[in-house]
Amino acid sequence: MRRPYDPSIDAWIPWSAERVAAAIDGTGAWLSGGLGLDVWLGRVTRAHGDIDVSVTRDDWTTLRAALQTELTFFRAESGWLSELRDDVQDPPVNTWCADAAAPARSCPGSARISLLTPPSKTASVAWLPQPSTTA
Known part of the structure; x- marks a missing residue:
């Protein structure tokens, strides 16, 4: 399935930070x-409509394995959403993760992460904020 992103039906219902932290632990x-x-600040600075998780390319398959029983993965690129096959290495x-129990495994009417x-x-250090970053 490949379709254009449609904000009228693609509402985010993100998991809580606590749920995401538990789901990604060890990945x-x-x-x-x-x-x-x-x-990181220890306080909420504003309301958030989504939740981002960063992962290195080396750890991506470990993360996907940890989440795939609950979530379906979609490539989000240039305004289009495409479901990722299980064998994508x-x-x-940018990957959107939707509730795997959603009707017809549609995305992201129930996008979580x-x-x-x-x-x-080679871009991993410069491109992503590393978890060891301190103020």
Whole structure:
């Protein structure tokens, strides 16, 4: 399935930071984006419409294996959404994860997480905020 992103039906219903943290524990992934900053600061700075998780290319398959019983993965690229096959080894830069129990496994009427992966192995340090970053 490949279709254009449609904000009238593609509403985000993100998991909580606590649920995501439990789901990604041990995978090498970390909370990032606005909510990740809030967790790092220890306070909520604003309402968030989505939740971002960053993962290196080396850890992507481990993360996907940990999440695939609950979530379906979609490449989000240039305004289009395409369901990822189970055998995809080269992760997209932006992956939306939707509730696997959603009718017809549609995305992302029940989108839960946005996975961010660097475009190449050499870009991983510069492109993603690493979990060890301190103020």
